Amino acid sequence: MKRALLIVDRGSREAEVREELRQICTGVKTESRYYYSDYCFLEVVPPCIEEGINKCLESGADAITVVPYFLYPGMKLKDSVKQCAKITKTQKLNLVITKPLSYHPLMTEMIMDRIRSLKNKENIQFPDRECDILLIGHGSSDKNARNAFVYAVNTLKPFYRSVGFCFLELDKPDIDQGISGMFRNQPKVLILMPYFLHKGAHIKYDVATEVTKALTKYPTARTHMTDHLGVDKKLIDLVIKRAAEVEKKQNGSV
Secondary structure: EEEEEEEEEEOOOOHHHHHHHHOOOOOOOHHOOOOOEEEEEOOOOOOOOHHHHHHHHHOOOOOOEEEEEEOOHHHHHHHHHHHHHHHHHHHHOOOEOOOOOOHHHHHHHHHHHHHHHHHHHHHOOHHHOOEEEEEEEOOOOHHHHHHHHHHHHHHHHHHEEEEEEEEEOOOOHHHHHHHHHHHOOOOOOOOEEEEEOOHHHHHHHHHHHHHHHHOOOOOOEEEEEEEOOOOOHHHHEEEEEEHHEEEEHHHHOO
């Protein structure tokens, strides 16, 4: 069987997003047995989901594993699954769809890796138990998305002095409220982590703008921001693990 792996991302016009996805797909192909690996988008820009599936078939693949490349089980995930299911039924494809990236210990490890890298880069000498962490999520009107984000936040709490969260949009607390709440704890150092997969417009412009505005209230505070998740060997491993889970179920192995 020639199996393809297709990542479905939300979609962005930023060139950096396409490059990150290209590297993830290349890593998946290198680290696994997949005959073909590629990405497509739910919205915003092509290639759309149908194009992505057709490219898999044109490559010679006779089975497709679709990975919804989302941090949260929100509305965008549901839209991706619906589109894939409709195409699968219409074309009678051998296609399975994985869980999203949420609720997996590798996500916690990647967040901690970003924090560790920042501490090394900025020569932050405080031990983790004396550091305060604020995760910044995108935000969603979907309760399941919020729950998945809060779950990730809670997994970090045993390792740091305090861990809070806030959202760029669509949910509360917003970034200003989140930062203000963290400073009520009088942190020695506040580390911000943008919990985003890509260096899209939100990371390049929106998050930075909102953080800068919020921090004008605290001009002498020691505050640093980590990198987003981006391209990571652990993300590649997680994609492969999610794919293996659903393929085992399809084959009746679990």
